[in-house]
Amino acid sequence: MSAKTASVHWEGAGKEGQGQISTETGALDHVPYGFGSRFGDDRTGTNPEEILGAAHAACFTMAFSFACAKAGIATETLDTTARVFLVKDGDGFLINRIALTLTARVPGLDEARFQQLANDAKENCPLSKALASVPEITLEARLQD
Structure with a gap:
């Protein structure tokens, strides 16, 4: 633990x-x-949503890398962004969507297997599981040559 x-x-x-x-x-x-x-537009500080996004992107990327390694596939570069959407919800606020975008360079990996590994990582990384109450978590995964 x-x-x-x-x-x-x-x-x-x-x-x-x-x-x-x-x-x-x-x-x-x-x-x-x-x-x-x-x-607001104060860029001198941070906020909970960008920290959550950073944590989710890091967790997902590591899960994808580990899944590839387990399958005997060597990753070259992985770049992930997470956009966390905070919306008004009655008198409060709600995170209603997280959009993950992965751009990966993984020589020798075909598109179908890449998408399968990426989607499995999104579903099974610990942060995705912890964020199960978020109504929508999307993934756009792009494989580079």
């Missing part, structure tokens, strides 16, 4: 408040976030 830790320190109320996000590895170390970086 593995447990990883992240923490937040928040000061102030509501829209005027500001937080700082840190992780035990130090990859995020007092990274600021607040209303402006989540709902």
Whole structure:
């Protein structure tokens, strides 16, 4: 079993408040976030949705790489983006869609097997499983020559 830790320190109320996000590895170390970086155009901080997207993209990419290795297929490069859509839901908000896009260079892998491995990785990576309540998680997988 593995447990990883992240923490937040928040000061102030509501829209005027500001937080700082840190992780035990130090990859995020007092990274600021607040209303402006989540709902506005403040690019000096982060927000929960982009962190979730980064985590999902990383998890999916690793799952795909491991699935290829298990099948005896060597991956050359894998680039994944995750777009997390936050929408108004009554008085609150809801993540209603995550769109994963994978661009892969995997010599010798045919398109059908590539799509199968990519879709299996999307369905079975731990973050996809944890995000099962998101109504729609899509995958666009492109195999490069």
